[in-house]
Amino acid sequence: MTGSSSGKKWLTLATVCFGLFMINLDGNVVNLAMPTIIRQFHANLSQMEWISNAYLLTFAVFLITLGRLGDQVGRKKLFLSGMVLFTLGSALCGAAQGVGQLIAFRVVQGIGGSAMMPATLSLLTATFPREERGRAMGFWGAVSGLAFIMGPVIGGYLTQSGLGEALNSFIGIREFWRFVFFINVPFGALAFVLGLAVVKESRDDTVGGRPDIVGVILASCTVFLLTFGFVEGPRHGWLLARRELVVAGLAVHPLGLSIVPIMLVLALVLGVIFLRYEKGKRVDPLVDLSLFANRNYSVGMTAGVILNFALMGAIFLVPLYCQSVLGIDPIHTGTLMLPFALALLVASPLAGLLSDHIGGKYVLIVGMVILAFSSVLMARFQVDTRAVQLILPFVVMGIGMGLSMTPLTNLTLDGVVPQKAGGASGVLSTTRQIGAVMGVAIFSVILQARMVDSMEVNAGRIPGMPPAAQKVLVGYVAGGGLYGFSDEAGKGLASRLAAAAPQVKDLSVGVDHAMKQSFTDSINATFLMSALVGAGAVGVAFMMKGKRRQKRDGEADSQEEAA
Numbered sequence: 001m002t003g004s005s006s007g008k009k010w011l012t013l014a015t016v017c018f019g020l021f022m023i024n025l026d027g028n029v030v031n032l033a034m035p036t037i038i039r040q041f042h043a044n045l046s047q048m049e050w051i052s053n054a055y056l057l058t059f060a061v062f063l064i065t066l067g068r069l070g071d072q073v074g075r076k077k078l079f080l081s082g083m084v085l086f087t088l089g090s091a092l093c094g095a096a097q098g099v100g101q102l103i104a105f106r107v108v109q110g111i112g113g114s115a116m117m118p119a120t121l122s123l124l125t126a127t128f129p130r131e132e133r134g135r136a137m138g139f140w141g142a143v144s145g146l147a148f149i150m151g152p153v154i155g156g157y158l159t160q161s162g163l164g165e166a167l168n169s170f171i172g173i174r175e176f177w178r179f180v181f182f183i184n185v186p187f188g189a190l191a192f193v194l195g196l197a198v199v200k201e202s203r204d205d206t207v208g209g210r211p212d213i214v215g216v217i218l219a220s221c222t223v224f225l226l227t228f229g230f231v232e233g234p235r236h237g238w239l240l241a242r243r244e245l246v247v248a249g250l251a252v253h254p255l256g257l258s259i260v261p262i263m264l265v266l267a268l269v270l271g272v273i274f275l276r277y278e279k280g281k282r283v284d285p286l287v288d289l290s291l292f293a294n295r296n297y298s299v300g301m302t303a304g305v306i307l308n309f310a311l312m313g314a315i316f317l318v319p320l321y322c323q324s325v326l327g328i329d330p331i332h333t334g335t336l337m338l339p340f341a342l343a344l345l346v347a348s349p350l351a352g353l354l355s356d357h358i359g360g361k362y363v364l365i366v367g368m369v370i371l372a373f374s375s376v377l378m379a380r381f382q383v384d385t386r387a388v389q390l391i392l393p394f395v396v397m398g399i400g401m402g403l404s405m406t407p408l409t410n411l412t413l414d415g416v417v418p419q420k421a422g423g424a425s426g427v428l429s430t431t432r433q434i435g436a437v438m439g440v441a442i443f444s445v446i447l448q449a450r451m452v453d454s455m456e457v458n459a460g461r462i463p464g465m466p467p468a469a470q471k472v473l474v475g476y477v478a479g480g481g482l483y484g485f486s487d488e489a490g491k492g493l494a495s496r497l498a499a500a501a502p503q504v505k506d507l508s509v510g511v512d513h514a515m516k517q518s519f520t521d522s523i524n525a526t527f528l529m530s531a532l533v534g535a536g537a538v539g540v541a542f543m544m545k546g547k548r549r550q551k552r553d554g555e556a557d558s559q560e561e562a563a
Helices: 003-041 045-073 075-094 099-127 130-161 165-171 176-182 184-198 213-236 259-280 289-293 295-315 317-324 330-336 338-358 361-378 387-414 418-459 467-478 493-500 508-541 555-562
Strands: 245-247 250-252
Touching (some): 003 045, 003 099, 003 184, 045 075, 045 099, 045 418, 075 176, 075 184, 130 176, 130 387, 213 259, 213 418, 259 289, 289 295, 295 418, 295 508, 317 330, 330 387, 338 387, 361 508, 467 493
Antiparallel strands (some): 245 250
């Protein structure tokens, strides 16, 4: 291999990671700007949620379809097309004049991101030979995790300060939250130019390019219903309707049931129909079911779902704990998680290097054990925990995540031929995304239930608190109220307490402590559950094949030629 082609290989990695960073960053960078956006557009709680959910749902729905389309028309084309769409969507979001426009343009961003994400993995699979793929995936994993952590830091800074006083004045933008979206435009343009110059085209030459329309419809509907159901479960109710779902002006709550279980059942039915249809389709299926005959692919997908379920279902609690219990502002919360990012940056490339030399299976298992242990450490949070005491659990979690995600991705895709990498990556990304969504939804339910139980105990410990006021506090928590957030339930809490306990002049100190203690107790219980689920992923990982594959003569050259 010439020095020039070797250089292009690593430039391809850099370009792909650039796009990956933008996608993952945008998934959470908007959260810090949300209060400002709500105030400017006078948005309600439902609209606020859809600013995030529009991106999340669109991203999940199109991953399989666009991953397979990349195999057919070219991964480079899909990656660059997705970059253009994502960058355009970012510019439109930054220029939005109303919450409806912002939600619509977030959909554009989501489609662009779903075109780019599977292409990042399939391009690396097609570009790097197996004996170097671990290192490439190591950098991929490090960038992915770094974007997740840096989102709150960058989002908080841009929302509060923009690009600095001089640049803000020069550009003439006074609403700094718009920079959260506009910042993607120059970086997207740079990544597009780099992609044109250095990324080699690759595709699956065994397919005829005919789109599987029925498969696309079935897969998209299945993923949408499944994702929407889990996203809306905590809000609309898992069985009985907690609120009305209005569609075209009509309230949808048949027989008092929530729409959520109906959606989940429909998703299951459509999923079965989709699999039967794909199994009987001999020409150009959307999902090549023969991929699942590879043990590492099927087991790796299962382990990935469980791991994302446990990890994302618990880690979303950390900012809530820091802000609502410890009183740390959003920007410093993001800064506090930098040790996690630094540990991840070191562990991910190290995991890739170790995987290339000794095999990834046991690196993966060690990483999963460390990750589960980090959840046990986090289950020891207290109301008076100092910020410095969070550093060790964050570092341990970063090491565990870095040692887990890199070899898991590499082992899962190891047996997939480069021609099928796009479709395989799309399915893999979709299942992991669904695992994360399920984790957040189900752990939210666990958090809520545990907080109600804890509040029943802690409210009774407030000096001078009459039973009627205790009942108000427990009802507030049971209704979805979280201390420290300006939700609809919280706005009337003080007046309801005063009405229930008019003879008590000041309950604020006791209520404050009871809320914080109950929230801390529920977070600790949720982290213990996360550790238990993570331990289950360890058991699944033992089923994978992990011996390092010996390179055959000429294999590296032939694979690089194919790239």
